[in-house]
Amino acid sequence: MGLAIALGMGAGCAPASPDHATWTDQAKQSLSDAVSDVSTVSLVLRLQQRGDLAQNYQQVVALDSEETLGLTAQKFGSMQPPVGDDAEYSKVTTALSDASDLLVDIRIAVVRENSAQYPDLLRKLTKTRSHLLSLQKRLR
Numbered sequence: 001m002g003l004a005i006a007l008g009m010g011a012g013c014a015p016a017s018p019d020h021a022t023w024t025d026q027a028k029q030s031l032s033d034a035v036s037d038v039s040t041v042s043l044v045l046r047l048q049q050r051g052d053l054a055q056n057y058q059q060v061v062a063l064d065s066e067e068t069l070g071l072t073a074q075k076f077g078s079m080q081p082p083v084g085d086d087a088e089y090s091k092v093t094t095a096l097s098d099a100s101d102l103l104v105d106i107r108i109a110v111v112r113e114n115s116a117q118y119p120d121l122l123r124k125l126t127k128t129r130s131h132l133l134s135l136q137k138r139l140r
Helices: 002-012 020-050 055-077 086-111 115-138
Strands: none
Touching: 020 055, 020 086, 020 115, 055 086, 086 115
């Protein structure tokens, strides 16, 4: 009986294995959420460059967006991709991870008040947003 319980407990810990349609919907939603976080931080940097945003508010938004995107990437990355979706899984998880890393860099620059980095970070945000949207559109 102990073996049956151990096997049952082990099976309960296995990652969810959704079908292709469910997995694709979750991938699209995760990418959409990432686009939202990237867009929010982009807006904050542009407003800060114009002097239209308080520094402490900018820090809060940068941190919140970083944390939210990190959770999105973690949640999606823990999903078991269906057979045949490994290449797409790799593309999506890499894009989410790269976007998350960029938001970490932005949070560091914002907290340090290093506004000289903002133009380059804004270019990277624009490129990242375009890449996330492109991946989202290609998923079928």
